[in-house]
Structure formats: C-alpha cells, structure tokens
Amino acid sequence: MIEEQEIDLRCYFAVLRRWLWLIALCMVLAAVSAYFVSSRMEPIYRAEVTMLVHQAPSSGTSDYAAILTSERQARTYAEMLNEEPVLTAVIEDLGLQMDWRALAGDVDVELVRDTQLVRLSVEDADPVRAAQVANGIADAFIAQNEALQQTRYADSLASVRTQMDDLSRLIEETQTQIDALTGEEGSGVQAELSRLETILAGYRNSYVSLLRSYEEMRLTAAQSADNVVIYRRARIPDIPVRPRTLMNTGLASMVGGMMAVGAVFLVEYLDDTLKSPDDVRRALNLSTVGVIGRVEKGQNELVTAAKPLSPVSEAYRVLRTNIRFAGVDKPLRKLVVTSAGPTEGKSMTVANLAVTMAQAGLKVVVVDADLRRPRQHKIFGIHPRGGLTDSLLERTLDGRLQASRVDRLAVLPAGEVPPNPAELLGSQRLQDLLERLMSHVDMVLIDSPPVLPVTDAAVLAQVTDGVLLVIDAGETRREVAERALGSLERVEANVIGVVLNRVEMGRGGYYPYYRYYREYYGDNGHRGRRKKRRR
Numbered sequence: 001m002i003e004e005q006e007i008d009l010r011c012y013f014a015v016l017r018r019w020l021w022l023i024a025l026c027m028v029l030a031a032v033s034a035y036f037v038s039s040r041m042e043p044i045y046r047a048e049v050t051m052l053v054h055q056a057p058s059s060g061t062s063d064y065a066a067i068l069t070s071e072r073q074a075r076t077y078a079e080m081l082n083e084e085p086v087l088t089a090v091i092e093d094l095g096l097q098m099d100w101r102a103l104a105g106d107v108d109v110e111l112v113r114d115t116q117l118v119r120l121s122v123e124d125a126d127p128v129r130a131a132q133v134a135n136g137i138a139d140a141f142i143a144q145n146e147a148l149q150q151t152r153y154a155d156s157l158a159s160v161r162t163q164m165d166d167l168s169r170l171i172e173e174t175q176t177q178i179d180a181l182t183g184e185e186g187s188g189v190q191a192e193l194s195r196l197e198t199i200l201a202g203y204r205n206s207y208v209s210l211l212r213s214y215e216e217m218r219l220t221a222a223q224s225a226d227n228v229v230i231y232r233r234a235r236i237p238d239i240p241v242r243p244r245t246l247m248n249t250g251l252a253s254m255v256g257g258m259m260a261v262g263a264v265f266l267v268e269y270l271d272d273t274l275k276s277p278d279d280v281r282r283a284l285n286l287s288t289v290g291v292i293g294r295v296e297k298g299q300n301e302l303v304t305a306a307k308p309l310s311p312v313s314e315a316y317r318v319l320r321t322n323i324r325f326a327g328v329d330k331p332l333r334k335l336v337v338t339s340a341g342p343t344e345g346k347s348m349t350v351a352n353l354a355v356t357m358a359q360a361g362l363k364v365v366v367v368d369a370d371l372r373r374p375r376q377h378k379i380f381g382i383h384p385r386g387g388l389t390d391s392l393l394e395r396t397l398d399g400r401l402q403a404s405r406v407d408r409l410a411v412l413p414a415g416e417v418p419p420n421p422a423e424l425l426g427s428q429r430l431q432d433l434l435e436r437l438m439s440h441v442d443m444v445l446i447d448s449p450p451v452l453p454v455t456d457a458a459v460l461a462q463v464t465d466g467v468l469l470v471i472d473a474g475e476t477r478r479e480v481a482e483r484a485l486g487s488l489e490r491v492e493a494n495v496i497g498v499v500l501n502r503v504e505m506g507r508g509g510y511y512p513y514y515r516y517y518r519e520y521y522g523d524n525g526h527r528g529r530r531k532k533r534r535r
Helices: 002-018 020-039 063-080 084-094 100-105 127-150 154-181 187-224 245-270 277-284 311-326 346-359 376-380 388-394 421-425 428-438 456-461 478-490 508-521
Strands: 045-054 107-111 117-124 227-232 288-293 334-339 364-368 409-412 443-447 466-472 495-503
Touching (some): 002 020, 002 245, 045 063, 045 127, 063 107, 063 117, 063 127, 084 127, 100 107, 127 227, 154 187, 277 288, 277 478, 277 495, 311 495, 334 346, 334 456, 346 364, 346 409, 346 443, 364 376, 364 428, 376 409, 388 428, 421 428, 421 456, 428 443
Parallel strands (some): 288 495, 364 409, 466 495
Antiparallel strands (some): 045 227
C-alpha cells in the first residue's frame, strides 16, 4: 500500500513537472492581469469614527439580563446608524448629491467585541468627504438619540411645568391683591388680608412641591437615558484601502496557479494515452522492455549507427539487453515488431534494434514484412529490388539479401507490393524462408504491418518466437493499445513486452537519467571529461 502511494505521488509530481511551464505561464498572466486592472482602478479611502455608549444603570435585573440588554442595545444602535433618518440628516447637512440608500452602501458599522465601543467606517473616493460623512453620521445620530431619550419624560415634565406656571400666575395675582389692601384699615380689610395670605401660603407650598417633583423627574430622566459620545473622531485618511495592488497581484497569481493545476489534472484525467511504463502496466498488464527517446526531425533515423553514444542509442541497447533476458528459458531468435497504428515508429525501432544487436556481435537479418507500406529500404538506404515478395514467390534467397553499412547486418526488403499480403505471410513458404534464414544468422527481426488495420501481424506472430508491441508515448490511446493486444492474444502470440517510443526524455521521470547521460557524454554523444567540482 505504501509503495502504491509513493508511485502515485511520483506520478503526480511527474505530471506537475511536465506541465510546470503552463502553470508558471498561468500564474504570470493572472498576476499581470490583476496588476494591470488594480493599478487602473479608482482608489477608495476609509475614514473611521469610534463612539462610546454609556448605558443607563438598571435596577432589579440580573447580570445576565443586563448583558442581554446591553447586546440588544448595541445592535439597535448599529442598525440605527445606517438607517434613513440619520443618513438623510447627514446628506442635508453636507449637501451631498446622493440617495440615502447609496450612502448606506458605503457605510459599515462594527461592534467592538466585549467593549462599549461602536466603530463606524465610511468609504469614498474623496478622503476629505469620507471623514466628513463619518463625523456627520456620528453627530446626527447623537443628536437624534438625545431627542429620542428626552421624549420619554417630555409629556410629564410639560404637564408639571404647566401646573407650575398656573400656580406662579395665581401667586402673582394673590400677591397683587394683598399689596392693594395693605395700609387700609378696617376689620373687613384685615379679615380679607388674612384670607389672601393663607391662600398665598397654600399656593407657595404647592409650587414648592411641584418644583421638587419637576426636578426629581428631570433627574430620573437624565439617569435613565443612554448617553452616546464620540470617543475618537474620524481623520482624513492618507492611504487608500482599495485597490490593494500587491495583494490582488499575489492572490491572482495563486488562483491562476491553482486553476492551472486543476486544468492540468483534468487534462491528464481525460487524456487516456499511454505515456509511461506505469500507464502500460495498468492498461495492458505488460512490462516495458524499452523506453526510447524522441529523435528530432531532420536527424538520421538510423541513430544507433550515426550517433552510437547518444542517449537514444543507449536506450536501444537497453532494449537489446532486456530482450536477451526475456528469452532466458527459450531464446528469442525470430522477433516480430509491430504497433497498433501505422505511425508509431515500429520500422525505426526494428532498424535501430538490429544495429545494436549487430554491434554486439550477433549476425542479424532485418525482414521487411510490411508488404503494404514498406520502409526498411529507405531507412537503410538500399534498393527495394527483389526482396521478400520475390523470395516467397520463387522460393529462393539468392541475391535478395542486401548488406547494410553495419557489419553483420543484412536486410531483406519488402520488394514489390503484392495484391494478397496476408496470404503470402501466412503461407508455408514464409515459414520455410525463416528457417533458412535462421540457419545462417543469430537473429531475425521482422517489421510487420500494424495490428489493427490488417491481420498480417497476427499471422506473423504465430510463426515467430515473440512479438514486440511499439507504442507512441502520449499518442497511442489506451483503448487502441488494448485492442491491439487483444488481437495478438487471440492468436496466442508471445508478446514479450512493450517498447515505449518517442518519450520526452528531458521531462517527467526520465529527466535524471537524461541529465546523467548528458553530463557523461555531452549533448552530441561524445565522451568527455567531467568537470571537477570547485572546493
């Protein structure tokens, strides 16, 4: 289980390494786009004002109830600060040309946790106006709140004040009457003075009682009112809060990278082509006996003869060694090389494998059995005269084998394209021809047509020791490869393994090997001295 997880992780890292250029490109494009957009956005400033709420003391309530009341009161004030009455008053005071709903979108109210502070912030493109609006909202709210607090006892105070005014008028009238009678004599006058003075004393006592009630009521109103004051007024901001160019650029770069990674894994998930030995093992349950790098266009296809020390040539030698070990119990002397489709590099694989075997001291014959689209005569640069077709028709090899530029390597070209290739390849004459060849050489490599279009490869597989299936890395789909393998298995062919062709050796899991080979041999495949490390 642990090994499977390690393999999966290595596969994931290989995918990321292979698509690293795309991920980096998406990150750079996202960062540049975010920087371009952010740098051209209008700067927004934020001004903040902090208010302190003094809650009126409550009696007869528990601490928990007081806490709940305080929380509700704070939330109530927060809502009131962003409502129409307050905002409309600010708009009128400052002469703003906007609707109160538009202003509400620029206002944010925050309750400072575990405190009696309320923080109000206003965002605007003009820093001066942002500070004016923030302070204006605080002032308007405090004024309206005080007015609301006063209305609670306004009727009672007005009623008592009216009674006091009436008593004051009666006291003045009574005092005027007393002053008019003062100095006059007579028993009736004295009796009237006594009566008026008694009434005046009653009025004065009632006035004093009402005055005492009025003051007590005012004190009660003041004590029960919640007081809101400005703790810190808003200042004109110097630095805009938006856009945050650097933060936006960094976040956009991260998002671009994440989206690129997601797209890469989605592409890899939807891509059902075989790209690695692990893909081959999971899809076909076959081992990969050779991993061949891509040969650049314009280079000699016979790379093992032109550049015997190149990484690709070394890969063909590894393939040669793996084939040798695959035939420990039963030597593989007649080998068919085929592929699922016509453009996967089977002919080039046959030619270069033959060269490495000849370089190892084996006598090798390459038989071009692709009687539909032969290519071996082009790869080796020989004349396509005679060849396999004439050999089968005339039952003779005389003059048909042609020497190549490589020692111990001969080629039997396809010759003329017959009208019935499958019948010729499935005849007894082909078996006799192969037996005659085996009596003179150590190894016969047969280049056959693709498996899926025609049955030639399946016919050849029945008269040979083994089959090599060539797969174009990153191009051959899993379904196609499975169908090709199924066609060979139905004729009980001995498929010894898969040759993964045209692999990008500079990427993925093959990079360390490629780097080592470049350090040892150089880019052109010539052995050279390794550079000494500086101490």
